[in-house]
Amino acid sequence: MPIKVLPPEVTSKIAAGEVIERPSSVAKELIENSLDAGAREIVIEAHNGGVSYLRVADNGCGLSAADVEVAVRRHATSKITKLDDLEHISTLGFRGEALPSISAVAEVEILTRDMGSSAATYLHLENGKIVSREKKSRPQGTSITVRHLFRSLPARLKFLKSSNTESSHIASLVSQYALAFPEVKFQLTIDGRNSLQTPGDGDLRTAVSAVYGLETAQKMLEVQGTDGFMYIQGLASPPSVQRSSRSYLSFFVNRRYVRNSILAKAVETAFEGLLMTGRHPVVILNVAIPPEEVDVNVHPSKLEVKFRNNSSVFTAALKVLRNTLAKSPLPGVRLESENADAQSLWERFPHASVALPSLQTLGQLSASYILAEGEGGLYLIDQHAAHERILFDQIMAQRARKQPDIQGMLEPLSIELSPSQEEVMKHYQGLLAEFGFTIEPFGSRTYLVRAVPAMLDGSNLVETVKELLDEIGAEQDAGQRELKAAQSLACHGAIRAGQQLNSQEMQNLIKQLEHTSQPRTCPHGRPTMIHLSSQQLKKEFGRTG
């Protein structure tokens, strides 16, 4: 087959594919342009997950009529002029790919006016070509409207998730920029609903309050420090505020939102021993670093950055975070000990489904484990895991007969959700109702909990609901989603490690565990018990010849 040079329509679509992956990438490129244009106010509007309609309007510097025609060409940018500039990039964009890439895969309308022009320029592009240009009126700034994204790329369109998922991607993206630029007023409207509005007063705490809620914002600890050439500043949650996913970690390098494993590792290390396993803090870190110390030109989407010196970034971030946390009130520290001897001595039951031997409780160890005697030796039962299994089976049984046991609230409990939690709530309210929650909207992003599943004992219901939403939102597979929700509920309803139980409670717990489908594993697959056989005991005490 002869080799041919591809026509420009094809190459532009291929290049666009790298930058524009989903509607939120469009939003990202346009928001970054607005920020580079010095906007103090950015209004984002999305319909149908941003696929059919996405509009970003700002009050930035705008473009002149002549510039705007150039701007829609590939590699046209005002942000750098020569190769050397790549070494000291201080703007968010620089590749000159955003507008051409978007217009290659969607219908784009641009309306912009700079300070010197008397009227705004309006351009309408289809398939990357200008189809009409007009003069219209608009205050200084730029609005870009993107319609019918990926209509010309059915393959990409097919890979998009539901419009709710895409909306929630946009919501979390805008939230990240709102956190990075507290001095800019962000307003996000999704399907006509006001989803996020930040005051733009320059205070990171008020931005956090708009995104994660007032309660979290008030508890956040100030992070600030310098190390060599770096300046790190932001907010970190005290150990008492915990989340079940890493999505509450926001990193900004020179105010660019990035995903970075070095910084994530530094956070994880700083919080080590302060949080339970599988729990994560809420952290917002702004790293200011000389432009030449960091390479942002790793991938067209610019979500990844490379530091010239990874270890010094890690050390600096860790030091600053530790200094902050040292000042915070200490919670009960839980350390996990990995005892190699115990592993060989104690037999575990990872995935057995056999029934339990009949067990007689002997006592409780560290208020966390039940000691029980049974046929063939000693059993150690993790009270939390065991109760989790019992509740999980109950939840599944209630679901099977479509009758959740529900306890009404005396007084509705109000909870404040983050924009992405709200999207999950909108979409999965039915699922929550099936589990026994009655939750009603009550103004913007505030909801009233009127009834809860009966197995929850009333402790920390607000956190339970929020984490449930996070878990459901994070699960892409619809079939797994119910399971995740049931696991999350079982975990929150179950008694904790550290709770004293009397002998009747212990005996009752074991009895209920015997009736479950998989008494030897908790719903997450961890063992509920370990066994030390009489044979092993004899051997350890040297009683066998």
Place this chain on the structure above:
Amino acid sequence: MKLSCLQENLNKGLGIIGRAVATRTTLPITQNVLISTDQSQLKLAATNLEIAISSWIGAKIENEGSITVPARIFTEFISSLPNDVISLNLKHHTLEIKCGRYEARINGLDAADFPPIPQVGDGFMTKILEEELKQAISQVAFAAATEESRPVLTGVQTEFEGSKLTLAAADGFRLAVHRSNLIEPVKDKVSMIIPAKAYHELHRLMSEPDQEIEITQNAQKSQVLFKLKNIEMVSQIIQGTFPNYSQLIPQTYGTKARIDVAEFQRAIKMASIFARDGSGIARVIVTPGATVEAGKITISARADEIGDNVGEIDALVDGEAAKIAFNARYLSDVLSVIKQAQVSLEVTTPSNPGVIRPVGVDNYDHVVMPMFVQW
């Protein structure tokens, strides 16, 4: 310090303050008791920084002084001594205890290092009969929340107005409100949130129903003092605003049933045998009486794959037939603190709160949120 007292009195005094001794603490001295001479009496005190209890016992003082000693050792030793005269003698930091032919020496810590027992004196003050307060606490404090996510709900709203004292506690699923009489009216309306835990301890300390209890709040409104005979307890006050609970008490009902408390309790106890393997649901069906038949209430529970039970009790029913489900534990909790022989259960719909009130008095409302079940 040198003094002598009776073993019986000292043992009793240590028993009173014992509950305020800190168990798990970062401040080791709070595991000690403070022993000091106070005029012609011996004062014992302990604090866990949330509450402080002091108790006075008669003693023959020879030399004034004070010391703190480890509570457990001191209490255990004293309680095993015969009922005889004990002499306590402080030499440097060692407390020498002598009783007949038994003696012991316990090393103590300087009393100056003991956390000061708060002095409460200059604020709002009133008096109530011990019996009244004791009943109020027993009917309300158990309904307070035990977990800390909403700190105000772990406390009991305590309101003084005119000659009335109102106690209220709620945990999100139930609400208990009790009204009692003060000995003399107060000038201004005063309210404070007192930790339910502190009330439980106070309840334990009350043993003389006819005594007056003096209640004093300090000027900063951060602490409250309860003065009993020879005993004082100081508790922290929870800062915050208690939810407006009066709007949560239903004003009307569709069905009202009068039931014998003992029978109701028995039926609930039986239902909970089956309910506890599930979510604790007790289903209550109220049937009004016909011309020849008396009204009745049936209480049933079931557990998947295990079985079910039904109990029937007589009731004087006013209004229509009704169905409602409750957590069996909430019902048995409230029934166990009612002294009267009968209660009334008021319900409107299966999803509206039910109200339980003792029959014959008008000082107690207990509101319970139902469970929503399929019938």
